[in-house]
Amino acid sequence: MAYEVNLGHRSANVELLNRAGNHVFLDIDGRKYDVDIVMVENGVYSILYNGHSYNVELIEGDSSKKFIVNTFAKTFNVEIVDAESKYISSRNKGLSVEEENLVASPMPGKIVKIPVKAGDKVIAGQTLIVVEAMKMQSEFKASHDKTVLEVLVKEGDTVNAHQLMMKLE
């Protein structure tokens, strides 16, 4: 069975052709790979391919199908698209909230200031919320003229990474 795997903006077609213990034979976008792959520590894979020794580290993201993957050179977001994800994604078509309408904090921190409230009309560039982490304050600003739909946090709250703080429309 072939899977679709998204790596950043690239979408790859991946098929597992054969396997025996750590030896895995697969096809990625038509390239055949015969590799020896072992998880040596949790989340750390050692891959031997054609004599080359690769080390790849990964962390599971929000779901079991999403990963942050570190190679020597670069960090990627990787997502496995299986039948279930395709079904969900087809069902959600047209229903999805635009990402720019959701204000989330990229890192954990503390809400220092919320100079707007639900119902406010805001203009592009206007500060919506100020989050402090490690002695540095970050201001989140509106990208376009919008209306504040809902404020989900209050001043003094601590937030987790990727926590939704505000909805706009």
Place this chain on the structure above:
Amino acid sequence: MAYEVNLGHRSANVELLNRAGNHVFLDIDGRKYDVDIVMVENGVYSILYNGHSYNVELIEGDSSKKFIVNTFAKTFNVEIVDAESKYISSRNKGLSVEEENLVASPMPGKIVKIPVKAGDKVIAGQTLIVVEAMKMQSEFKASHDKTVLEVLVKEGDTVNAHQLMMKLE
């Protein structure tokens, strides 16, 4: 509820009196302890008691009730004796095989030589089995005059730590 906890040859009476988050109040053999105890890494406990900072590392043994515990000074075998263990131990009374009749390897290794076979009579000091690990051979010898009841491994086998290799009687 009080538990019996064995530490080496010592048997202690332990009772959990109260708890709130990491703060635990307990009684060990009549001594009252009010401690702040946290598992900081898996198997690594940090205990603050009376201002003192203790680090205790533990590994689970064969069962969930047995532990190898490292303190700064010493390593102990610790066993929790709960109702279930007491019941099993009372049922087994009189049935238990004497430990000296069981030959087990203390470490993983490879069986180099078995100079005896089932049915052989052996005398105290006679070599029963030779195990090699890390370029060093260890000879296991009979402690008393015995008869070999059963040989559970063969030459060339690799054995795990604590694996039973031979039964005597």
Place this chain on the structure above:
Amino acid sequence: MIKKVLVANRGEIAVRVMRSCREMGIRSVAVYSDADRNSMHVRYADEAYRIGPPPSRESYLNVEAIIGAAKSSGADAIHPGYGFLSENASFSARCRQEGIIFVGPDPYAITTMGDKIIARQTMIKAGVPVVPGTTEKLKDEQEALEIARQIGVPVMIKASAGGGGKGMRLVKHLDEVGSAFRRARSEAINAFGDDSVYIEKYIESPHHIEFQILADNHGNVIHLFERECSIQRRHQKVIEETPSPLMNPELRREMGETAVQAAKAVNYKGAGTIEFIVSDNLEYYFLEMNTRLQVEHPVTERVVGVDLVKEQISIANGNPLPFRQEDLRQTGHSIQCRIYAEDPDNNFMPNPGIIKHITEPHGLGLRCDGYVYEGYEIPIYYDPMITKLISWGETRVEAIARMKRALYEYKITGVKTNIKFLEKIMDTRDFIEGKYNTHFIENNEAMLHASRPCGIECEDMAIMAAFIDYIAKMESIQPPRYTDELGSNWKDFGRKRNVLRL
């Protein structure tokens, strides 16, 4: 004789101080906020006391709580580390009042060096060169022009109440002084409600070079040579090294003597650092004195072969310095990289979080001063620096090669760090040639933010690892058995996955 030291700090510096205490047979006492119960310094110390809630001003800046912990534990001395209360004169005074040794200078030295204007005046009196210019408000255009002529262009006209570049005017020709003065003044009044401006020589390619000094209670003051600290982002040092690539023996001797003079001028005791600003043509000016241990002290320790924390404690014990100036030598070259939990591609935004996996570098010529461990959650309340990586080499070339090797070995997942950014600095021509000043990061922006190439095979490896991980998980989906769960632990769980069962 000090027998027990309370370390009024957290993070790597708390652990570092406790390490030297342990080597000296001195017991160490940690203090911690509620955000730091699991922090390494609490685990490392012999004793530990809670001092308050997470925000610094309620814990690590809470003088009463810290003095209380010192009294409860019976500590003889308090080591303040850097930051927090380390340059707080009233804390130093309070310790003395309470009969506790403060491992650092007396309140007089802290106060004098803590006030920019007083420090400047004191240095001028002691014959230490300061950046030419005024500190007082300029009366009028005429005075501005006179002074500009005296000190020579380029000069900078600055608002006394200023900051953030506002009310600042660079003057390259004398005939611009008048208009620059007027504009700076009008900007100043608008921005700060105060039209005071002053004038200062402008250093075009400034180098930040500092000298480590040690002074005992018997009048002996020595320096332990320089540290080059010009590589900074947002005015925070990122990389430090010693010897400085800019330095020559003559200048080193001269600046070292000046640093000793500066310390003597405030009757300094303990370890301290004189910071200088140095121009491309090697004119140097006193900038400020840090009356405490510096973050970058390890490069000096490595090249001079001295444990500065031990020396601090020895001085606090009243011992004379164990060496004279002529006993000290610089051997080889040392570089320090500060590893921050931050996102270099997003304006260096801090990135606290949980350390999922960490592998720290080891081997010849490396030192790694950190405090995080697997499973540790870096709190949101404090500094984003998680580790200092220090390399040593027989030559600067070797120290750079070793640092690159160390950064390659350093693996951390769970939080974003500046490790790849530091690797790129090591590959930057200006750095390799040792030709850089405080503008280094802005001058090399493009190169430092370029992402490294990951070819199609490299990409496929990333896809493969994620795919195989996913497949392995899918195939093992079955409610774990009761006994499995009981018997399993973290590491066993890892072990079971060592061999993939696809």
Place this chain on the structure above:
Amino acid sequence: MIKKVLVANRGEIAVRVMRSCREMGIRSVAVYSDADRNSMHVRYADEAYRIGPPPSRESYLNVEAIIGAAKSSGADAIHPGYGFLSENASFSARCRQEGIIFVGPDPYAITTMGDKIIARQTMIKAGVPVVPGTTEKLKDEQEALEIARQIGVPVMIKASAGGGGKGMRLVKHLDEVGSAFRRARSEAINAFGDDSVYIEKYIESPHHIEFQILADNHGNVIHLFERECSIQRRHQKVIEETPSPLMNPELRREMGETAVQAAKAVNYKGAGTIEFIVSDNLEYYFLEMNTRLQVEHPVTERVVGVDLVKEQISIANGNPLPFRQEDLRQTGHSIQCRIYAEDPDNNFMPNPGIIKHITEPHGLGLRCDGYVYEGYEIPIYYDPMITKLISWGETRVEAIARMKRALYEYKITGVKTNIKFLEKIMDTRDFIEGKYNTHFIENNEAMLHASRPCGIECEDMAIMAAFIDYIAKMESIQPPRYTDELGSNWKDFGRKRNVLRL
């Protein structure tokens, strides 16, 4: 110029060699047996090739497989590390035949120094002192007495075919020579079927001191001073240090020159070590030469400031040595402890197994050369040494204090180690005073095997941790939900348990 090095070894030394390769910009190639697929050297290398099943003779001693891997990978050079093929003259010759650079001496030097009798004769010819005595069979009592008189008592009469103390007789007075000769001979014939015996001077309190040498292809030979290696268990070194507490400048100079002479006598090239036996009154005798890198080379690297692996590769590249004898100095003091997976309380029986948890020491003046990691299973097939811990101090006292601190910080669970045994050595008076010889461990048996006191409070803490762990587990017993299992990973699992939910 060497561009790619195959490291024909495993464990810490393979990783250590690869680290220097990486710093030199040289690609590294690992070879591994089936027992080592997960081993650190395979992960660390740029390339990796399987060479056979777990037993050494089928993998790490398998010349064909290793040469094959070198050819497949296109490696220019092979670094043999220590052990395995490092002192195998025919392997060195084979590499040359295949056009691969062997990072080590030529077959002649290996062969000459590898044969005890030839080495002894070669050294005598070169004027290097050897242990007085004969190597040939003694004809009769008369000859025995004559030689004993020449070299002076005490002497040892030894069976040529001997070993394990059999056929060995210590003679303290000349009038005992006759009976000792007869008894040694009869024991020898009974034990080995060969009555050849020889006579050798007996060194009562032997010290094992060795000199590191470096020799290039241009006739330059230098030494990098001594290492004291007298602390041994079962004839294996446990602790090494430099400088030797026994040494004085005059003896150092003389022995160093002798070591250079010894190396020149076999036209040596590369890094090598001359081992000496030294008596309490500082008579020294050539013991053997190790024609490779030593396990204990890091103490020399630290005190002399030289990367010996880089020098080996530079010599192999045909470069002249970059320094002369007079450029080299010893700075401070360095000690190495070998950490073995073994049970010191059970005759040092090896203890392979899975590393459950490991915390390695860090900070000023420490180096940790290891290869194990959490979750790694130490194979049963190879050496039980898992890490070398190297401390440095301005003085020997500081180096010891730092080593104690490092051993305190070093935590490892899952396998038994000799860490606590090493800590006790650091606390032993003879060691602290630097007054020890190869009998140190037997002389201090009682102290070294005494268990440390753990008072009632310490015991209660052990009970408490186990009890709380058990209770927490009991209370969380419920079949984990499907989604939990899917979403959980190792580290998250740990994290959930960070805060006890009792």
